[in-house]
């Protein structure tokens with residue numbers, strides 16, 4: 058069955074892949090030559106091909122995280138040729154296609170590198186720190202039932218749209234992997250801004266920002282020094298404006314805090 | 318065994334209110350004495366777990382992804398229905414109920430569907446209160462659109478990412494309960510068996526996907542919200558990890574599996590591009606609001622197109638067949654999913670398909686762009702066009718999209734009564750994992766609605782009724798029933814690891830998918846189904862003889878994970894075929910070629926098949942036992958669906 062581009066020629070490439078047995082093992086880069094890769098394949102389908110080869114040879118396949126393969130679940134997380142999610146801007150690893158590489162290319166694949174994201178195995182890292190930050194305050198305290206009618210509080214479209222932009226973070230962690238300080242500011246700011254902008258989230262805005270930032274520090278993420286590397290690599294385009302908003306929310310919270 | 322659907326007495330519109338009053342309540346102080354296990358934290362599971370936690374129960378929740386926020390629900394694009402009638406266009410609870418029963422081709426339970434329509438309005442309120450950023454109008458009120466051919470605008474949406482925003486809302490509610498200590502979350506943990514004590518569901522056996530550790534968890538009730546089984550077909554729009562293992566293993570422990578052959582094949586997906594294809598990508602149904610579906614009028618033109626002698630833009634207007642508009646003038650491109658899919662298959666079978674493989678039809682926006690301008694179309698569908706271009710390397714503004722149907726959703730699932738309890742006491746099923754509300758075909762934007770209805774608004778009431786009648790006593794996890802289940806899981810894993818054959822798990826999975834797609838897909842017939850049954854059995858035998866799983870149990874072992882799931886698909890596939898063979902009629906997503914009208918439309922047999930087929934497991938390779946739940950329609954009249 059031919060692909061959408063019948064003229065696209067299969068490519069031969071060389072992979073250099075981080076292999077690490079488990080959390081405590083010492084990892085290393087291992088080289089795998091791969092032949093006959095179709096440019097229409099996705100990057101992960103290329104890894105599927107590698108894994109089928111390895112399996113048939115009785116070798117351990119390369120473990121990597123993935124699920125939706127549609128760019129929305131945030132599970133895929135490969136550091137490709139020195140960039141989180143690879144060379145294409147605004148693209149998750151699973152949405153990257155081999156047509157962006159050339160015949161003869163050598164491609165390095167590593168896991169996210171950050172103290173707060175320890176490696177489980179090969180390319181799979183532990184991002185549970187992100188969940189704990191959300192648990193610290195990334196919600197509106199409402200129980201099921203007993204809430205007002207959905208149209209009781211109109212929200213100007215411009216604000217709803219901005220809140221939506223912030224809400225699209227897929228929690229992949231590329232921002233952390235891109236940052237030389239391994240800071241999680243972009244991720245945290247996206248949730249803080251979304252909820253601070255919406256009337257429903259306003260009541261708890263002070264405690265939310267304080268608690269989420271505190272948890273971020275506990276988890277061992279680095280400080281933000283405004284390099285902007287995070288937003289440049291974010292696959293869904295979360296804006297640096299959110300970090301500014303987090304800062305002002307934080308200052309406001311501290312200045313007026315009741316928890317002094 | 319007599320299937321009791323426990324539908325409350327009384328007029329349709331009053332059943333749920335009355336039932337809520339009749340159910341037993343657990344005293345607030347006693348709730349903390351009960352433990353509930355929730356397997357799966359997609360929309361259905363996360364909403365249920367959070368709500369149970371809020372009520373005061375002790376909850377343990379499980380998912381196989383690294384965090385609940387990545388459940389497959391996240392991928393839903395189009396929207397969620399609710400009978401709010403904010404648009405004043407004639408919608409009502411009754412209309413949503415009616416549309417859902419009719420859309421499901423009269424194979425769903427009236428009472429369940431009515432309740433679903435009733436609580437749909439509360440879902441939107443709940444989500445907005447959580448901070449879910451639904452689309453809004455300039456006046457600041459919520460926006461709606463008509464979806465999937467509905468005659469009213471009742472679909473709420475958040476750009477093309479409704480599932481993501483709803484799931485993040487449910488995830489936030491879940492996080493709040495985790496922070497309070499009411500829910501304990503176990504990510505990267507897969508349920509591999511259900512444990513029964515004295516005939517009741519009392520716990521589960523799980524595998525920690527990082528360490529391989531096999532562990533038991535005990536509770537007073539177990540909820541399975543583990544999603545659908547579309548990945549039986551290997552290629553589907555489901556996430557790679559979506560699987561049937563939890564539901565299937567519960568089935569093997571006694572839970573009946575209902576209507577397994579009812580699968581939904583979505584008409585607008587990006588076609589397969591090669592052997593390496595790992596999944597299929599859905600293009601939202603909303604595209605059919607503006608795109609026109611066509612293929613060349615003649616086989617000859619189609620051939621020249623496939624050979625590259627001509628391009629799509631060389632085909633003159635009069636040589637194009639807008640077959641949906643031609644055959645269904647009233648609904649045109651907006652006919653229901655099953656009708657659109659089947660017609661795409663028909664024209665491709667005739668040899669009029671496009672694309673290199675001939676397994677695609679065009680979805681053309683040229684007229685819409687001429688009418689509304691390119692920026693207007695971009696504003697509506699920009700992100701979808703971008704996704705299409707990313708995957709296919711073709712620009713849909715310049716040439717029509719190529720689309721083809723793909724497996725998308727499974728209406729079948731664990732049989733549940735009105736309380737969403739399976740026939741196993743204490744075992745509940747919610748969301749796509751149950752069979753309850755969509756009959757033989759699900760309407761667009763109704764799965765999200767059902768998942769959240771089950772989790773936020775149904776289970777919190779109905780599970781209390783069961784618990785109130787249950788003693789507080791806890792079963793320790795060293796109880797023989799747990800030990801036995803753990804041993805079974807361990808020995809199955811050991812067996813998989815020791816075969817050391819020559820074919821990979823994916824290889825078997827693809828082979829199964831091909832059989833299912835060919836013989837139990839968009840069109841089925843008795844002969845093909847009989848053949849498929851034998852083929853699946855052969856394949857299953859070969860799997861257990863020749864599969865290659867490397868590594869050990871005590872590690873992150875992606876092949877072992879997959880092998881367990883595929884082993885279950887190989888059994889479930891056979892039951893789907895069995896069910897399709899049994900149902901000698903065509904209805905909704907189940908199209909038996911022997912049963913069609915002269916115009917090739919589905920021909921139901923209401924006299925003989927107005928029932929839910931609930932199957933009992935009797936051993937691998939043994940014939941399952943069929944239990945019928947007769948469906949009674951008192952509020953809608955059964956009609957032949959017609960979209961002419």
Ligand SMILES: Cc1cc2nc3c(=O)[nH]c(=O)nc-3n(C[C@H](O)[C@H](O)[C@H](O)COP(=O)(O)OP(=O)(O)OC[C@H]3O[C@@H](n4cnc5c(N)ncnc54)[C@H](O)[C@@H]3O)c2cc1C
Nearest residue numbers: 357358359360361381390395396508544748749762764765
């Ligand atoms: C591409 C796409 C688009 C869609 N768009 C729409 C739409 O616009 N509108 C609409 O209404 N519907 C849509 N649907 C359907 C809808 O998204 C799903 O039916 C629904 O989200 C299912 O939710 P769920 O909670 O039942 O299951 P899921 O979201 O699939 O969650 C399953 C959960 O179970 C867990 N799990 C599974 N097995 C195990 C196990 N053995 N052990 C532990 N955990 C387990 C998983 O980790 C996960 O947490 C779409 C579906 C697809 C594929």
Ligand code: SF4
Nearest residue numbers: 226227229230232291
């Ligand atoms: S901010 Fe962007 S890069 Fe960071 S987790 Fe969210 S989506 Fe990923």
Ligand code: FES
Nearest residue numbers: 124126131133151
């Ligand atoms: S696999 Fe889901 S975003 Fe890449």
